[in-house]
Amino acid sequence: MSTGNNKTLPAFEGGPGGVYSARTKAVDTPYLLEVQHLKVYFPVHGGLFSRVRGYIRAVDDVSFAVRPRTTVGLVGESGSGKTTIGQTLVRLIRPSSGSIRYQGKEISKMGKRAFFPYRKKMQMIFQDPFNSLNPRMSIEQILSEPLDIHFSSLGPGQKRKQVLKLLDLVGLGQNSLPRYPHEFSGGQRQRIGIARALAVEPEFIVCDEPVSALDVSVQATIINLLQDLQEELGLTYLFIAHDLAVVEHVSDEVLVMTQGRIVEQADSETIYRAPQHPYTKKLLKAVPKV
Amino acid sequence: MSIQRHQSASPEPGILEVRNLCVDFHAHGQVCRAVDHISLGIAQGQVLAVVGESGSGKSVTGLALTRLLPPPPGCRVQGEVLYQGRNLLTCAPKELRKYRGRHIAYVFQEPGTALNPVFSIEYQIAEAIKLHRPQTKNPRREIIEALDMVGIDQPEKRIGNYPHQLSGGMQQRVMIAMALACRPRILVADEPTTALDVTIQAQIMALLKDVQEQMGMSILLITHNFGIVSGFADQVAVMRQGRIVEQGACARVLSQPEHVYTRALIECIPVLGRKAHRLPSIESLQSETAEEMTGHEHGK
Numbered sequence: 001m002s003t004g005n006n007k008t009l010p011a012f013e014g015g016p017g018g019v020y021s022a023r024t025k026a027v028d029t030p031y032l033l034e035v036q037h038l039k040v041y042f043p044v045h046g047g048l049f050s051r052v053r054g055y056i057r058a059v060d061d062v063s064f065a066v067r068p069r070t071t072v073g074l075v076g077e078s079g080s081g082k083t084t085i086g087q088t089l090v091r092l093i094r095p096s097s098g099s100i101r102y103q104g105k106e107i108s109k110m111g112k113r114a115f116f117p118y119r120k121k122m123q124m125i126f127q128d129p130f131n132s133l134n135p136r137m138s139i140e141q142i143l144s145e146p147l148d149i150h151f152s153s154l155g156p157g158q159k160r161k162q163v164l165k166l167l168d169l170v171g172l173g174q175n176s177l178p179r180y181p182h183e184f185s186g187g188q189r190q191r192i193g194i195a196r197a198l199a200v201e202p203e204f205i206v207c208d209e210p211v212s213a214l215d216v217s218v219q220a221t222i223i224n225l226l227q228d229l230q231e232e233l234g235l236t237y238l239f240i241a242h243d244l245a246v247v248e249h250v251s252d253e254v255l256v257m258t259q260g261r262i263v264e265q266a267d268s269e270t271i272y273r274a275p276q277h278p279y280t281k282k283l284l285k286a287v288p289k290v
Numbered sequence: 291m292s293i294q295r296h297q298s299a300s301p302e303p304g305i306l307e308v309r310n311l312c313v314d315f316h317a318h319g320q321v322c323r324a325v326d327h328i329s330l331g332i333a334q335g336q337v338l339a340v341v342g343e344s345g346s347g348k349s350v351t352g353l354a355l356t357r358l359l360p361p362p363p364g365c366r367v368q369g370e371v372l373y374q375g376r377n378l379l380t381c382a383p384k385e386l387r388k389y390r391g392r393h394i395a396y397v398f399q400e401p402g403t404a405l406n407p408v409f410s411i412e413y414q415i416a417e418a419i420k421l422h423r424p425q426t427k428n429p430r431r432e433i434i435e436a437l438d439m440v441g442i443d444q445p446e447k448r449i450g451n452y453p454h455q456l457s458g459g460m461q462q463r464v465m466i467a468m469a470l471a472c473r474p475r476i477l478v479a480d481e482p483t484t485a486l487d488v489t490i491q492a493q494i495m496a497l498l499k500d501v502q503e504q505m506g507m508s509i510l511l512i513t514h515n516f517g518i519v520s521g522f523a524d525q526v527a528v529m530r531q532g533r534i535v536e537q538g539a540c541a542r543v544l545s546q547p548e549h550v551y552t553r554a555l556i557e558c559i560p561v562l563g564r565k566a567h568r569l570p571s572i573e574s575l576q577s578e579t580a581e582e583m584t585g586h587e588h589g590k
Contacts, residue, residue: 220558288517
């Protein structure tokens with residue numbers, strides 16, 4: 001990603017709608033994740049019998065690819081469709097059309113059962129650490145639930161050991177186990193959210209605005225943590241944020257999104273040095289400068 | 291404390307003077323000092339930014355100015371808040387009501403929760419005008435003007451909207467319009483852009499600056515982000531664990547921070563084009579217990 005070239009994805013020379021033969025690249029791809037012509041439309045109901053009146057094009061023909069062990073940043077303002085993309089990748093939302101390939105395998109049209117092993121490989125860290133943890137579950141329950149589902153063969157002792165390992169990874173103490181989410185600060189809660197995502201030993205994590213709800217000082221520690229974990233565990237991130245400075249800091253490559261479309265994609269240096277699209281320039285201008 | 295008082299002496303007589311403000315919260319038989327002997331001064335037509343992490347006591351300071359904190363025994367406020375020679379902390383409730391809104395107005399942190407969901411924005415802004423400026427002849431026109439001033443498109447149409455029909459940025463604009471409707475002399479803006487996108491943030495800050503210059507208002511800006519302070523504030527006070535650790539002219543504090551903590555707060559903001567491997571963090575400066583306590587206190 002250090003080529004300094006505006007088109008770092010050779011597979012997509014033509015950009016969205018370009019010539020890309022789906023069959024030739026199906027196996028042996030350098031990418032962990034490939035998204036092509038992804039569209040997510042939400043129906044708008046209205047009138048008598050609430051018929052479908054139209055569609056909201058949340059994601060409109062988006063293509064990109066993610067190399068293993070790298071971070072791709074996705075930046076845009078609220079309503080641009082970036083969270084929808086993240087949720088579609090981990091199949092919290094079904095795409096309307098387009099393809100999502102994970103290690104060369106098409107996953108967007110898989111059945112529930114066939115997709116199950118991929119849930120383990122792809123995890124998500126949610127935006128709001130105040131709403132994404134169940135207030136009625138202790139930290140131990142929150143962290144062992146994914147283990148119950150994906151590692152059901154583990155005994156209680158092993159499970160506990162794994163949970164303790166997770167807490168240690170994200171820098172929380174053993175005394176957190178019996179406590180509940182409300183007893184933690186925002187930064188600590190986001191650590192718990194990260195530990196939960198790591199519980200099933202994923203390869204790919206969608207970080208959906210993991211630091212937007214946090215103070216700048218806490219934001220720095222969480223970003224550092226995510227970067228340390230990436231090195232330690234060889235993770236791949238799709239990092240979603242609205243702050244270009246944050247995205248530029250963590251990403252190898254940046255996608256700029258507005259109104260459901262990717263308007264610019266380049267490595268993070270180029271995005272900063274030579275922004276092409278007027279919207280990218282606007283985003284750059286909006287970054288507060290000290 | 292003597293050092294702090296010395297530092298807070300502003301060149302001109304302040305429109306609002308805070309002296310030795312102390313706020314204690316009592317809970318479960320324990321006392322937590324959220325604000326610890328702070329002194330601040332805001333000059334006429336100037337912007338003072340109070341910067342600190344969550345739990346540093348900056349919002350509590352803002353709330354204490356007009357006694358918006360819960361009454362004793364849950365919370366005890368000591369010290370002096372002087373406005374036009376009157377101590378707002380001890381004056382009669384009736385007198386205090388005269389100042390609230392009319393002289394000192396608030397823009398609260400989360401517009402989504404601060405606006406009342408069951409009333410239209412016209413009703414909510416009209417409420418403020420009716421209460422503080424009862425002689426106003428045509429409140430509707432004033433509201434439309436206020437909405438226009440904060441940059442809401444087609445204010446005549448938007449006036450009947452309910453908060454849920456507006457985006458976060460628009461809600462924040464309505465909050466600002468509401469605060470400005472009474473032409474206050476001091477505006478307390480408590481994290482006015484924290485819930486918003488950076489692009490909207492830039493718009494709102496520009497709007498506040500615009501209005502402040504137009505009306506010659508003083509602003510107390512409460513924020514955790516040094517990024518929005520530069521180019522906006524005249525004076526800066528940095529708070530940590532209830533105390534002011536550094537105070538001075540904005541340009542000076544930003545370019546030559548004296549306190550380690552101030553430096554850490556400034557450095558932890560990612561800067562475009564300066565890609566360090568790790569962001570400097572201030573975790574090491576913050577004790578675990580302090581973080582836990584703030585977690586309890588603000589329900590965070």
